[in-house]
Amino acid sequence: MNTPSSSHDIHNRPLRFITCGSVDDGKSTLIGRLLYDSKALMVDQLDALGRARGAQSRNGQVDLSLVTDGLEAEREQGITIDVAYRYFATPKRKFIIADAPGHEQYTRNMVTGASKSDVAVVLIDVTKLDFTQERVALLPQTKRHTALAGLLRLQHIVVAVNKMDAIGFDATKFERVVRAFGELTASLEIVSFTAIPLSALEGDGVVAHTERTAWFQGPALLPHLESLALVEGHAGSHAHIAVQWVTRDNNDDHVRWVTGDVAEAAIAVGDEIRVFPSGASAVVAAIRTGRGTVQQALPGEAVAVRFDRQVDVARGDWIVAGSAAETSAPRQRAQATLAWLDTAPLTVGRRYVVRHGSRWLPARVTAISSRLDLQAGEWRDVGTTDAEDDWAAEPALAPTVNANDLVRAEVEFAQPLPLAAFAESTTLGSFVLVDPGTNATAAAGMIAA
Template sequence: MSGLLKFITCGSVDDGKSTLIGHILYDSKLLYADQEKALLLDSKVGSRGGAIDYSLLLDGLMAEREQGITIDVAYRYFTTDKRSFIVADTPGHEEYTRNMAVGASFAQLSIILVDAKQGVLVQTRRHARICALMGIHHFVFAVNKMDLVDYSESRFNEIVKDINELSETLGLQDVVIIPVSATEGDNVTKKSPNMPWYTGKALLEHLETVDVSEAENVSEFYLPVQRVSRPNHEFRGFQGQIESGRVHVGDIITTLPSNETAAVKTILVGSDDREEAVAGQAVTIQLDKEVDVSRGCVLTNNNEIPVAKGFEATLLWMDDSRLEVGKEYLVKLGTKKIAGVVKSIEFKTDVNTGEHLHADTIEKNEIALCKIGLSDKVVLDEFKRNKTLGELILIDRVSHMTSACGVVESVDTEGEKPYFQKDDVKVGGYVFEEFYFNLENALLSKADKEVKTYHVGDVVPVEGDSFEYPGYFDIVSLEDSAAVLIRDKRVQDIIPLDEYVFMGLPVVDERGFALEIRSNDDYQMFLREFEAADNKSEFHNKWFKFETYRRIVCTDNFWMI
């Protein structure tokens, strides 16, 4: 199998991750002469009593060498005759779980080491869960230190049983389990005579041949915009990396979240004009007309990618300070960075059992499903469908440190809206929705509330923060061609508009704007002018009055809306 393989080594502390990769490099003759000489010299004063300490090839920090553990993420590039590799050797200690998560975010395959003497530990489970969370689909569980259990097949089978149970719990699909000894080299680069009962491949052979290609929807083009290039007043191009599909000059594409359409005028790859570009290429795309696009927007041929300001995400908390529900963070989704807040914690996950636990807060290294609200709508998608638009980080607005990483599990597309309904007659119910002036983005926005459907007989809330209606009034909806009769703060009836008769009560539209109607003659004129109106704004300015029953209320709690 040719091509680059990006993989990560992880597992509990002192399971032998750095030693394993160091042994691969050493046995494969992938070291320069000076590196090999330095390794031999360092090993004489190392932690293995003079024997070669392969972990020194990756443990670069003085603290790592003194403690004999990995703290930082060590990246190494190497090539064999069959494949090229980038490996991230990550720390196993719980204190450095966030460092491990950074390494997992780039990998296609995970090697999780398990100590043959200790078996599957809590940190092993945590790392497996984080790798699955980060979208890794290919796993190798390397049962290490088999030399310390006399290469016992029965001990290996005991651990295999635990690994299979863990894999089933996490829904891992492509799982390979290999018995190895990182210090002695058994089954690392070649098959070991010490374990004749193992019939599978050695670790390096598996890495050289594993297929990590993913089935992609090549017809679905999308490009998250990283930068708008405007070198002069005649050129405006949108720059970024194509994440999926391909694009040709002349293609009609949609811009999100503005939902405008335009044709591709030119495609630049570097400074070269191209007729087409494909996934993985960094491009500049010029469109045939002006559109509302900035950093964080998306160019696509699929206008069904969600646009929303709320979603549920599984978060790995990485901050030393605990998560505070309601605290404001910066949320980075794709190329977009926007203010947001964790509105609630649905549950946290016990990394050992997978059980969902109630939580009011979460601590460092804990995993939880949370509801997140943003200050404005952005383009995003579920991680399982769209990795680039479904992964996120939370950034502390004061320290600018990464507080959490995570993935989008579900998107609140706000497709539902409140209604009045009787049989087949349906009327929009925004009349009782709260609207606030958002000081964060200077926009008038609707509060994010539970969707409500009203039926005949229901009590209605005639008073709120931003509205106050009388107990008796009518709602007339030109959009839905229906009317709602409110009597004594209850829904008396919901009828088609052609059955409605003006009875002298106050009248509002479905958004709560008062209608300047004082008589049945006014009402008939209102209907005629609506049918004849070429200029809707003039019609609304004449007949609709906002301030009669509604008022503007300011808020800086953007997560409410």
């Protein structure tokens, strides 16, 4: 059961949601409909949209999918290539929308958008499903995006069963789709989701239900998004700051300020902190934010922090609030789930570059244990051998791990890092692998429990 959000949920920040799913499921059209029906589009925007190159009309109206297709190539080809962001607000809430491309080759774009989202709205096009079979089979990209949303620990998943107008708003078929999605989420260990029948093209079930969706007892999409409660961090979590820069005070060269973004929990004057990797400890003496000098900085705020003593801090370090007994020692090896995004296959034992917070350092994948079978919704053993302990050893190609695969692996870092399970800390538990030869993003990684 979803609980309504209070006026204080995460300090009234906008709810960030991403629309995802397979290609041509209606993601861009849904966003255009949300913006249009919630009066978030200006008259001049609609006029400009109608004159835009490649703007096709539907029933004499502007194609609302083009609201988020900002690239000319997107309008010409009728596809979404990059993640498009839009902001809008209702009297009840502010929103930031990310429209993710559905094509498999742009999965990395979806990961980028989802990593900063609170909610995933997974669209399912009922016209692409075969209802003659006993079990409704969902499309591979629907499964992949759902798996990624689960792995990224998005707080809520909403299933928008789209194009219901094409099947006469058949309630039985809707329930069959919901059942199929429920089987998928159970295999992926996703705890809950909310399903809503709608027609993005005609507006049924988007901002409000119509007579054609009157049989559905739940809310329409927008009211549901307005009601979702958000939680920042996890129970017992501490504030983290990935150090971006260290500056000196304008009035005193001996006073240094450490800058970065606060994550996971609030940080306050008087809090004890530790610096990683050095392990030095100190107490927060002063905090500056965009609001001025404050006693407490909230999660998501950019801050400058001064300590009660001189400690060795540099860009790439971590500031972790909490006593020394409550913080774990840095580790050099960890089990992780990798979303492989590079067109070049994963090479076990090869040296990559990892970004953890604001730190860059060498890393390598030393073993692959399993890969997610999207058709079965199960993790299957891969059975690769461990890489040699010597970093200079010849790497071994792992042909079973290609672009858009999800795998479980062991990762070794060149230096110890303050790591935590992604389920407990999305900041300490996440990293990005980069191919040093091409500078391409090779994988998004999430530390396992």
